[in-house]
Amino acid sequence: MNTINNNRYRNILGTISIAKFGVLLIISIISINELLKSPNYLSQIPLNNYVILFIPAFLIITILLWSFSYIHIFKYKNIKNVQIVEDCVFTFMLCILIFLSNTYQSQYKYLFLFSIISSTISLGKKYGLIVATLSSFIIFFIDLFFAPNSRVNIYFENDLMLALGFIMVAWVLGEYKKFESDQRELLESELKEQLRQHDYIEEMLLKNEDCYNLLIKYSYYSIMIHDSEKILYLNKKAIELFGINSLEEMKKKSLTAFYNTDDYKKIKGKYLDIINNKKSAVSFEEKIINNKGKKINVHNISTYCVYGKMPVILTIMRDITPEKQVQKLKDEVKENIKLLNETQQQNRFITEFFSNISHELKTPLNVIFSSLQLLNVYDDEEFIKNRKKYLDVMKQNCYRLIKLVNNLLDIVKYDSGFIIPNMQNEDIVYVVETIAMSIVPYAEDKGIELVFDTDIEEKIIAFDVDKMERIILNLLSNALKFTDRGGYIYISIKDKNEKVEISVKDTGIGIAVDKKEFIFGRFTQVNKSLKRNHEGTGIGLSLVKSFVELHNGEIKLESKLGHGSEFTVVLPSRQSEETKVETEIKDNVIERVSMELSDI
Template sequence: MRDGVTVDNDELLSDVENIVDRGNESYEHFNFLPYAVLIQRDGKVIFANTELRKLLHCNDGSILGKSVVSLLQLERDSEISNSIGEPFGVVEGEYKIKDFASNIFDVDIKCNIKQINSCWYEFFVLRDITFEKKRYNDAIVKAEKYKNILEKLIESKELYKKLINMLPDGISIHDGNTYFFVSESYARMLGYDNPKDLVGKRLEEVLGKENQELKKQRVESLLSEDKMFLRGEYKFLTRQGISKHFESTSLRFLNNNNLNILSSIRDITDKKRVKESRLLLERAIEDDKLKTEFFSNMSHELRTPLNILLSSLQLISMYTDTNEDVNIPSIRKYTSIMRQNCYRLLRLINNLLDITKIDSGFYTLNMRNYDIVKIVEDITLSVAEYIKEKGIEIIFDTDIEEKILGFDADKIERVILNLLSNAVKFTKSSGKIEVSIQALVDCVYITVRDTGSGIPKDKLNNIFDRFMQVDKSLSKRSEGTGIGLALVKSLVDMHGGSITVESEYGEYTQFNIILPAKVLAVEDESDLCPAPINNDLDDKRVERMSIEFSDIYV
């Protein structure tokens, strides 16, 4: 290579001959040549230029006086030996030689013989062709390999086609909009007899309407980023108009400088049906279990107050029938117990009737404009003394003095009383219950928080489900059928609001109610109860409180 350009050995030899023709026998000019030069006279090396010494990793003392044959250890020693002294029979060709560092490499040797001053000189030009030969050999190997691969691909084209058609998954190639190729199994899954009937069709023609937006998002994402979409579920419409479920996997690839998408689909319609059937079965079993537990609890709920009522009546009979002096305090004690258990039965019956009415669509709200702050505050105050007797601190807090909005006061009162009743049930003595109201832009935010036993995380998502009970143990602290919170949620939902719960087991529970801050027009107010509700602590509210708190014992 001369100045970065590969030079043929014939050109190099020509340069050497020009120097020789000038009659300069010092040969120092050869040191300025950018290639290896070796001069031999009478079978012995008399000169090696700088490039030759670099090539062989040696010095003059290692070279001078030796023969080219022994120096280079050429395979065709006899040919070179026979050529000495003759102006013809120049030996040329490619050889493997070993340098003085024991490295073996390929060289191309050009040789010329000249007679100077009655002496025959042999001029050798050596060029390292190791890299060129390796590159050439690699090119040949690659060409052979490519040729073999090409032949195999051509030979196995039909085999690959058959293999694709034999796959259980359907294969298609498209650009996100139009099909370019579909396998026989793909066409068969979609009810087509010939794959060509799908080629050229748009994906929207076979994809369910509910998946159009999902397909668009995934195609855009796939074409913008080199990744694979793992199996996702889609609905396809067959040629017969039947909706079927498929799992699909897609990846992009480059073909003729165009991005295409390869997709595979698998029919999971039957699998989906089996899964849905299994879920329905599991749900039916769970519902049946809940119903069984509900009726078991219901039997207990009905039997317990009835037993207490009967026992109390027997004791009162004993006092009134056998004793002339009636023990009034004892009678009052047992009549109080009877009243509480009557309230329990009434609460149970009311809840059952109301939940049934809601399910049937016959439950209506008496919507009027009230001050929500006063309603919630009065309800809290109405149970404050009772809660304090339990050794529990109760706090009411508000950031507004008044907020008028449309709601059913009786139903909201029932919601708050139910949440307070739950808070008392699960809060030990020395605990705390907080009720707060906060006015937001378009809604009112009500919270009821207690420092009670909390709700396990696995029960939080189901706390508002019908018949759901957090504590199902025989030693539970309070009674219940599991429909109170379900009724609360239904009442809040009917107001267009929402209720959520936060809890840390063993630490606290907080119920959050959001009601829309909408004031009703006069014509929208209900005619069921035109007179404003009495918010004083009257007998009616005391009775409601007694009913809601009837399943709590001292």
């Protein structure tokens, strides 16, 4: 580092020396030219008439002195003395040229500024101030020499300002030179310390075999030195990793032998990038195939370095195959735990479902059995009087049993893929309106007002009438169950061109936000208690969703706890290939309504 700085310093001084010589040479040529142009010039010079002979001698002396100075700048170790001599010669010759100009208005005196700047740059602030002060005295002396008797010397005043400028330039430039030198010395000291530590570590590793063996040869990690294709060095662990017998065997192989084609292209690109851009600590994961054909996952940390005066890559590899296997096992355990939790939750649903089923089976059977017992107790007259009442009770509970059995059968059929919708072109408005009107008596018995509205009078689309009856009746049944006396149920149909929306909205108890996602789940009920106010198995809405999906439709829910619910069935507005349109509901619709509403 010192050698580099010294050479740079000598080059700067050499450049300044050449510049000074050039300045003096140009001034000398100008002076000779003035002598040759003006015959009376010599008589005006306050020296002897042989001055013209002095000028060539002056040029020769200048050339010799500057040649001596320039050569010895690069030869002598003590450059400072050479520089001082050079500045003295430059100042002396500059003074002679100013005297030869025969005027104190000579512009040559501004060249002292060049001497001040070069001196400050080369030798520092203190020497620069000395040169500036000396140059100022020389200028004052020249003013007094050419105008010794002037009472008012205006040029002396101007030169006084020039002298102050000389000193200020030397001062400011010297401070900057000092600051730059301090910074350079600080950086050089830090760099020397780093180089010292680097040399110490290098010497320790090279000369201390134990440290070398501990850190590299017998390292726990696989260490190798290589370029983008060839391997130059491997430690013991790396030899084991690649499944070879020795480093000599590895040198005969290329890196491409340990990767598949696609992976090697990516890895080679990374290695070339590290070498070309001199990157360090580049970390990534890769998969190698060792000499025995075994695939190994490794974590790779590569950095640019110089080995044998060649740009290479130092790579540290760590076998992470066991970690990958452990992570895979952890993922499998998490997945199994997730499946176990889902299975346990499904088992809870099934348990709750069977509990509800047993309750739903037991309740109507108990009612039927109790009604039969009561009928047996009565005599003929009382039997005839109460027969219709108890027969209606028995019939309603039979409907409940049939509904339950039908729902269970439909679940099994749907899961088995045996339910195929009978798609026919029907008037959806007529079907929905007929079903809505059929439950009016039930709504009136509960004190609930039912409102039907549609924006079209007729809409022919393809759908399964039986399944659509089940869908609408189930939604209306739920609305009746969960709406108190004095409430409303709104049924509406909207034509959306390519779709038809059927909405059933009530002013009932509503559904909590955290329960909405479970409402269409199988065997799921918002209130799972057997002491709830409303009967049901929790499979009705699940079947509704399944039947809607059979029509390639969807069902939506909007609800707020305490403010009612709205179920919207969206069906595609399309027709089947057959052209026959049926617009009547089968005669057993009343029985279907009674069956669907039997648990209200």
